[in-house]
Amino acid sequence: MNDRYIFRYIIILVIVVSVLLSAAAMWLQPYQKRNQENEKRINILKAAGIKDVNNDNAEALFAQHCTAQQDGELPMYIIDNQTTVIPMQGNGLWGPIWGYIAVAADGKTVVGAVFDHKSETPGLGAEITTEGYQKQFSGKTMVKKGETVSVEVDAIAGATRTSKGVENMIEQTLQKYIPYFESHE
Amino acid sequence: MSKNWNLITAPLRKANPVTVLILGICSALAVTAKLKPAIVMALSVTVVTGLSNFIISLLRKGIPAKIRIIVQLIVVATLVILVDQFLKAFMYDVSKQLSVFVGLIITNCIVMGRLEAFAMAHKPWESLLDGLGNGLGYGSILVIVAFCRELFGSGTLLGYQVIPQGLYDFGYINNGLMILPPMALIIIGIIIWLQKPEEDRK
Numbered sequence: 001m002n003d004r005y006i007f008r009y010i011i012i013l014v015i016v017v018s019v020l021l022s023a024a025a026m027w028l029q030p031y032q033k034r035n036q037e038n039e040k041r042i043n044i045l046k047a048a049g050i051k052d053v054n055n056d057n058a059e060a061l062f063a064q065h066c067t068a069q070q071d072g073e074l075p076m077y078i079i080d081n082q083t084t085v086i087p088m089q090g091n092g093l094w095g096p097i098w099g100y101i102a103v104a105a106d107g108k109t110v111v112g113a114v115f116d117h118k119s120e121t122p123g124l125g126a127e128i129t130t131e132g133y134q135k136q137f138s139g140k141t142m143v144k145k146g147e148t149v150s151v152e153v154d155a156i157a158g159a160t161r162t163s164k165g166v167e168n169m170i171e172q173t174l175q176k177y178i179p180y181f182e183s184h185e
Numbered sequence: 186m187s188k189n190w191n192l193i194t195a196p197l198r199k200a201n202p203v204t205v206l207i208l209g210i211c212s213a214l215a216v217t218a219k220l221k222p223a224i225v226m227a228l229s230v231t232v233v234t235g236l237s238n239f240i241i242s243l244l245r246k247g248i249p250a251k252i253r254i255i256v257q258l259i260v261v262a263t264l265v266i267l268v269d270q271f272l273k274a275f276m277y278d279v280s281k282q283l284s285v286f287v288g289l290i291i292t293n294c295i296v297m298g299r300l301e302a303f304a305m306a307h308k309p310w311e312s313l314l315d316g317l318g319n320g321l322g323y324g325s326i327l328v329i330v331a332f333c334r335e336l337f338g339s340g341t342l343l344g345y346q347v348i349p350q351g352l353y354d355f356g357y358i359n360n361g362l363m364i365l366p367p368m369a370l371i372i373i374g375i376i377i378w379l380q381k382p383e384e385d386r387k
Contacts, residue, residue: 009256010256
């Protein structure tokens with residue numbers, strides 16, 4: 001068991017392993033990608049208040065309800081010709097948070113919102129993914145706040161920084177959309 | 186036959202990795218709030234312990250002693266990545282719930298412990314059984330804990346409502362404490378407490 005043997009052994013082992021892992025990654029990638037896209041569709045439809053969306057019917061339901069879609073500066077998804085779903089990105093306490101907010105045709109009423117996070121504290125910041133928290137947004141009217149608009153909901157006790165992060169994310173995102181909403185009033 | 190059978194059954198009771206050796210507690214606390222992720226986690230760990238034991242046992246005569254821990258780690262890490270990728274592709278919602286804990290199987294003391302203590306010195310077939318037995322021993326505790334936590338914490342099992350609405354009308358409420366990690370520790374403690382005197386008697 002000299003050093004040369006060790007060297008050879010480890011090199012062969014690593015090559016075998018990397019080939020194996022690459023093959024597995026290539027084989028599974030299409031499935032994983034589909035899951036991720038479906039998750040996005042599910043979130044958009046959920047924000048717009050469409051119920052009982054799951055991984056199996058997400059693709060069909062999305063094709064059925066999403067009537068228009070816009071990328072670029074102001075990304076948005078129009079659901080059933082009236083609800084505008086806007087993607088959001090922001091920062092929580094420990095890492096990124098993101099979500100979708102759905103605004104009704106009047107440009108003032110929030111239809112619903114969904115949030116997700118990478119690494120917020122379970123039981124505190126991670127509560128933003130629960131229905132109880134997200135339900136608060138449904139039916140709220142956006143209020144003017146300085147340059148931007150905001151939605152007033154109860155923050156999560158013990159998760160001030162995450163709640164603040166959600167608030168900032170909503171305000172910063174909606175600010176860019178104010179001209180769009182005004183032109184659609 | 187009976188000796189091999191013992192390799193599978195011993196880790197379920199008298200050499201249980203969780204309740205007797207007190208290993209793998211961390212993930213046992215984290216993934217047992219609901220039954221479904223706990224079952225998937227139990228199966229994942231069983232696959233990893235079984236296969237890594239088998240592979241290391243096959244390689245055991247060629248593994249250079251100086252780097253054996255590194256070789257073990259490479260094998261375990263490869264298997265864990267495969268399991269993780271597989272879950273992401275075919276059980277996406279569960280893999281999201283398990284999040285980092287699938288990746289953390291790599292650091293699960295049970296896996297490395299069995300490799301060092303058993304697979305390095307035994308034949309492949311016996312090592313496979315030992316690995317599967319330990320995975321199942323770990324998994325059985327996970328499932329018991331998750332069963333209690335989901336039943337009393339959410340009133341459901343595998344997502345289906347099992348506590349009848351009538352009971353809630355009488356004023357029964359789900360125990361919110363059950364969902365929090367400390368309760369998992371307490372349930373594991375109770376299991377150890379129930380198991381210990383029985384084992385001592387033998």
